[in-house]
Amino acid sequence: MSDLVTDQDRYPTLTEAGRRMIEFMREHPAAPIYRNQSGNRLTAADIEALRVFEREVLEASVGWPRGNLPSWVSGFVARTFEDVPFYRSLGSPPARFEDIPTVSRVDFAADITRFVPDSVELDRLINFRTTGTSGHPLLIASHPMVAARYLAFHKKALQRFGIELRHGRGQVGVVLLGHQRKCFTYVSVTPMMDESGFAKINLHPDDWRDPDDRARYLDALAPEVYAGDPISFAELLNISITGKPRALVSVSMLLSRGLRRRLEERFGCPVLDVYSLNEAGPVAVFDSAAAGHVLLQPMLYIEILDSAGHPLNVGERGEITLTGGFNFCLPLLRYRTGDYASLSFEVETPALVGLSGRAPVRFRVANGEWINNIDITHVLGHFSIAQFGLHQRADGGIVLRLAPSALSLVDAARAALKRLFGIQTIDLEVITAEDKIVQYTSDLESSQP
Amino acid sequence: MEQQGPILESLTRRLAETPPDFLDEPRIGAAGRVFVPALVNDLLSQYGARAKGSALMRFCGIDAKTDRNRLSLAMIAVWLLADDWFLAAKIPQADALRVLDETVAELAAATPALKFVNDADRREELARVVLARLNYRPAGETVAQATDRLSSLSMTERRRLLEASRAAERRARAIREALAKKAAEESADKWTRE
Numbered sequence: 001m002s003d004l005v006t007d008q009d010r011y012p013t014l015t016e017a018g019r020r021m022i023e024f025m026r027e028h029p030a031a032p033i034y035r036n037q038s039g040n041r042l043t044a045a046d047i048e049a050l051r052v053f054e055r056e057v058l059e060a061s062v063g064w065p066r067g068n069l070p071s072w073v074s075g076f077v078a079r080t081f082e083d084v085p086f087y088r089s090l091g092s093p094p095a096r097f098e099d100i101p102t103v104s105r106v107d108f109a110a111d112i113t114r115f116v117p118d119s120v121e122l123d124r125l126i127n128f129r130t131t132g133t134s135g136h137p138l139l140i141a142s143h144p145m146v147a148a149r150y151l152a153f154h155k156k157a158l159q160r161f162g163i164e165l166r167h168g169r170g171q172v173g174v175v176l177l178g179h180q181r182k183c184f185t186y187v188s189v190t191p192m193m194d195e196s197g198f199a200k201i202n203l204h205p206d207d208w209r210d211p212d213d214r215a216r217y218l219d220a221l222a223p224e225v226y227a228g229d230p231i232s233f234a235e236l237l238n239i240s241i242t243g244k245p246r247a248l249v250s251v252s253m254l255l256s257r258g259l260r261r262r263l264e265e266r267f268g269c270p271v272l273d274v275y276s277l278n279e280a281g282p283v284a285v286f287d288s289a290a291a292g293h294v295l296l297q298p299m300l301y302i303e304i305l306d307s308a309g310h311p312l313n314v315g316e317r318g319e320i321t322l323t324g325g326f327n328f329c330l331p332l333l334r335y336r337t338g339d340y341a342s343l344s345f346e347v348e349t350p351a352l353v354g355l356s357g358r359a360p361v362r363f364r365v366a367n368g369e370w371i372n373n374i375d376i377t378h379v380l381g382h383f384s385i386a387q388f389g390l391h392q393r394a395d396g397g398i399v400l401r402l403a404p405s406a407l408s409l410v411d412a413a414r415a416a417l418k419r420l421f422g423i424q425t426i427d428l429e430v431i432t433a434e435d436k437i438v439q440y441t442s443d444l445e446s447s448q449p
Numbered sequence: 450m451e452q453q454g455p456i457l458e459s460l461t462r463r464l465a466e467t468p469p470d471f472l473d474e475p476r477i478g479a480a481g482r483v484f485v486p487a488l489v490n491d492l493l494s495q496y497g498a499r500a501k502g503s504a505l506m507r508f509c510g511i512d513a514k515t516d517r518n519r520l521s522l523a524m525i526a527v528w529l530l531a532d533d534w535f536l537a538a539k540i541p542q543a544d545a546l547r548v549l550d551e552t553v554a555e556l557a558a559a560t561p562a563l564k565f566v567n568d569a570d571r572r573e574e575l576a577r578v579v580l581a582r583l584n585y586r587p588a589g590e591t592v593a594q595a596t597d598r599l600s601s602l603s604m605t606e607r608r609r610l611l612e613a614s615r616a617a618e619r620r621a622r623a624i625r626e627a628l629a630k631k632a633a634e635e636s637a638d639k640w641t642r643e
Contacts (some may be wrong), residue, residue: 040638091518092563099474101513113621125627147637227641251641
């Protein structure tokens, strides 16, 4: 079988209208330089199954009786202990849920294959590469269906703010924004939205023939939704677009209240702050009425654990720990996320209050420009480094933090960072903490977008 | 297997009726409730002498990922060895310890502990293996019969384990290859990116 990927592979159900939409986005006179190609990879059968899934998600209530487990958990635990090699090796499922050992990114990073159920067929398996806050590089097992299921949870989040997506054939549904020196960019269509357009673009001027094309192009696309992270949304504020999206969806990093307010004022639409992880997809959306992030997934149970792994009471702050999820390639069982919050039952759906763990940081390079922490991830991601961190001092000096196991790579990592920052010296610190570190930190005042 | 042991069914019935206390969670780090070294020591004292602390170290759980199933099965084996027949037979402490340590570790390597309680074939396997390692055979069986039955059970089990282990390796390799082949950003649309 040939490894050559065709449009038929990328868009198995593409119609003439979908093809025209892709052409429109790709060939518009103000279009950015699209550097890559990708697609939804969904078959007609997938789309049918996704419609059922979406309907169930939108109709389902989310949560569980306070102080009790959701009813589906015992069956999920039994199946996971039967079907997943890692859990099979633990023996029989414990009688009490709290006795199931917790796992973390470190376990996934050690050998992700042991967490993939035996029942998953491998021919359509895909990976999401993630480094996360802890700096443990990780390949997450996934599937095109899993990626497509995100939309159901975005719709559920939007539903909370009274928005039902309308864009379909001949319109652009979402533009996914990045603002990085290097970014995977492409166009596609969303079959679940009657082939509305989907564009993943980079707002960095290097990706455009003329920086002013950014406004022209975005206005031409007039997407119903912009998705991105706080760094790309901060850049969007600098671009004179006139179009009015119906919502902005921010993921990946915590969105500051100030930036959310500025975005709401500028675009006159709700700005959703979605707590989402590669390991679990969209988990919760911020709602000021709940004073926290309200949970989105009907089949995701959340515990808050202390550092010893003991469950904490409602209202007590600890580590967010997940069970369940919609990624059938990676069922989660007491997965410690490395993020922190307390659980609240004040509104009809449980909410995470005081969520923290992934604050965005930008760094200043020698010529005074700012770069995104994702650029650091890109540069250091080339090296086989289990854990790293980067700190910028108030004088602009850079400190590279490396795990002891990665010290042999220090010269190469330093050289890459010197090129990126345009400076001559990179200081080194060895990471001595056993687990998570805050990967990106800065003493510079303007480091928070 | 030179010595005549108890009736096999008395042991398999005992296993089937393992009390909940012996199926509880072994203490591993801060988790679990049953401190297995103490359980083992209680058994050994019923045999006539407490064990040295160093001999009990193997029953201290450190990592659930490697110790939980072994210690769970050790608890079940303690219950089995506390049968009146074994107590009356005055099993040497070193032999009992070897069963609880090495034999249990072998059996726990690929079979969930609870199966040695809930599954008739596994109950028979555990009872026969424990008897054989203590140089006994079930009452009413000749050495040849007991050897045949044990090797049939063990061979089937060994074959199953070997095949399971090969299949696991094949599967892990296939997953690694499949993951390496397709980065998601080149193969799927997500409306947001974490």
